Amino acid sequence: MTCLEIRGFQIWKDNLDVAEQKVLVAAVRRLVKVAPLRQPDTPYGRPMSVRMTSAGTFGWHSDRRGYRYTSRHPDGMEWPAIPQEILAIWDRVTGLARRPDCCLVNWYDEGARMGLHQDRDEADFTWPVVSISLGDDGLFRIGNQTRGGTTESVWLASGDVVVMGGGARLTYHGIDRIRFGSSRLLSQGGRLNLTLRVVT
Numbered sequence: 001m002t003c004l005e006i007r008g009f010q011i012w013k014d015n016l017d018v019a020e021q022k023v024l025v026a027a028v029r030r031l032v033k034v035a036p037l038r039q040p041d042t043p044y045g046r047p048m049s050v051r052m053t054s055a056g057t058f059g060w061h062s063d064r065r066g067y068r069y070t071s072r073h074p075d076g077m078e079w080p081a082i083p084q085e086i087l088a089i090w091d092r093v094t095g096l097a098r099r100p101d102c103c104l105v106n107w108y109d110e111g112a113r114m115g116l117h118q119d120r121d122e123a124d125f126t127w128p129v130v131s132i133s134l135g136d137d138g139l140f141r142i143g144n145q146t147r148g149g150t151t152e153s154v155w156l157a158s159g160d161v162v163v164m165g166g167g168a169r170l171t172y173h174g175i176d177r178i179r180f181g182s183s184r185l186l187s188q189g190g191r192l193n194l195t196l197r198v199v200t
């Protein structure tokens with residue numbers, strides 16, 4: 001297992017073996033049965049290309065009124081608990097006693113992308129964010145703490161884990177494209193990304 005350090009992001013290549021990846025996919029499948037993936041609307045009118053759901057006390061949601069954390073799925077039910085198998089990875093890579101209260105699940109079908117953005121809807125930026133990639137490769141772009149400037153890109157593959165802490169917590173980032181069909185982990189193809197966050 002190797003760790004790349006790019007602009008303060010710790011990128012752990014091959015952190016999860018295939019058996020562990022399959023355990024996580026099974027947990028996500030149970031989760032999306034209770035809290036189905038949705039394609040969020042944005043205040044700008046065009047829906048996001050990524051499909052999302054969440055687990056935990058809070059889930060991230062977007063609609064015409066804006067971006068925010070909510071305590072309920074858009075269909076009205078509370079978000080399911082974060083699966084233990086996913087929390088175990090947070091424990092292992094952060095070593096923190098505080099656990100995340102949100103696990104955002106992003107699903108990228110062929111052609112889905114996520115533009116460069118900062119994550120700043122959380123109350124305290126001193127907590128890290130942990131990202132787990134499953135399925136097809138995704139081209140991750142890393143910018144700066146303000147808009148503009150040069151960027152660096154790295155392919156994230158299934159089993160990679162990224163830890164964003166310290167100064168990197170407010171770095172602009174996004175997913176430019178996915179290499180559809182590059183992994184056989186998900187039978188339907190596509191890329192799953194799980195992000196663990198401390199929201200409150």
Ligand code: MD3
Pocket residue numbers: 104106114118119129131138162164168169170171173174175193195
């Ligand atoms: C850096 N997701 O959900 S994960 C997101 O692959 C998001 O689905 C991308 O950006 C994805 O907000 C990238 C890496 C990531 C996630 C959260 C971050 C990087 C981050 C929060 C702060 C800084």
Ligand code: FE
Pocket residue numbers: 117118119173
């Ligand atoms: Fe983000």
